[in-house]
Amino acid sequence: MNAHFPQGELARSEAYGIVSTQNQYLVPKDGTPLSGLIQDHVVSGVLLTLRDRFFDKGDYQNLLMVALPDFTSPFKVLPPSICKPKELWTGKQVIFREGQLLSGVLDKSQFGASQFGFVHSCYELYGGTMCNYLLSALGRIFTGFLKLYHGFSLGVEDILVKPMADKERFKIIAEGRDCGLEAAADAFVVKNVKDK
Structure with missing residues (x-):
């Protein structure tokens, strides 16, 4: 501002x-x-x-x-x-x-x-x-x-990520990283990207 x-x-x-x-x-x-x-x-x-x-x-x-x-x-x-x-x-x-x-x-x-x-x-x-x-x-x-008359509110507990959901989120992010590396390797014809 x-x-x-x-x-x-x-x-x-x-x-x-x-x-x-x-x-x-x-x-x-x-x-x-x-x-x-x-x-x-x-x-x-x-x-x-x-x-x-x-x-x-x-x-x-x-x-x-x-x-x-x-x-x-x-x-x-x-x-x-x-x-x-x-x-x-x-x-x-x-x-x-x-x-x-x-x-x-x-x-x-x-x-x-x-x-x-x-x-x-x-x-x-x-x-x-x-x-x-x-x-x-x-x-x-x-x-x-x-x-x-019609209040609706949001508490701190409502916006915290639960442990199981957090594990699932990290798993999806890791899969996305692997997909990105594989796609880049395919695009540039590089082999064994996961090993490095």
Whole structure:
């Protein structure tokens, strides 16, 4: 990673413009998006908007507060999708109108760095500042959903190679080395390579 230290006021001003993410959302050459959510956020977005995902009122409001922690004004809460026997909200209440997503799951094509997705449309309609707010809110709600309701984790034991698998790995590597030597010997017409 490189570090740049602006040496004067003009350089400092230029650096502020360059690192301003709200002004650097699109690639200059073809206008495709640079920013978007990735990896765990994509998984969480898909899981959150699955057809069979339901939340009670407490969970729904908890997710809203995770997504908008600095929002102090009152905001409108959507009515539940199921009223009886218990009020339940669902991820399927993410509804776009006027030719936009009405059903299906939200995935990388909608909030990733992809052209004509939800985030790109928000940038085109409302500008870079709103796009940054949207990406931040989506990132927070997806992270909160994973932490609170559908966490998956990886421990050290999950990534350690077991002794039997390690022996098999060394055996395959040794066979690969022998195959490489034999192939080189055949190519250059050399005999008795294994003996040396």
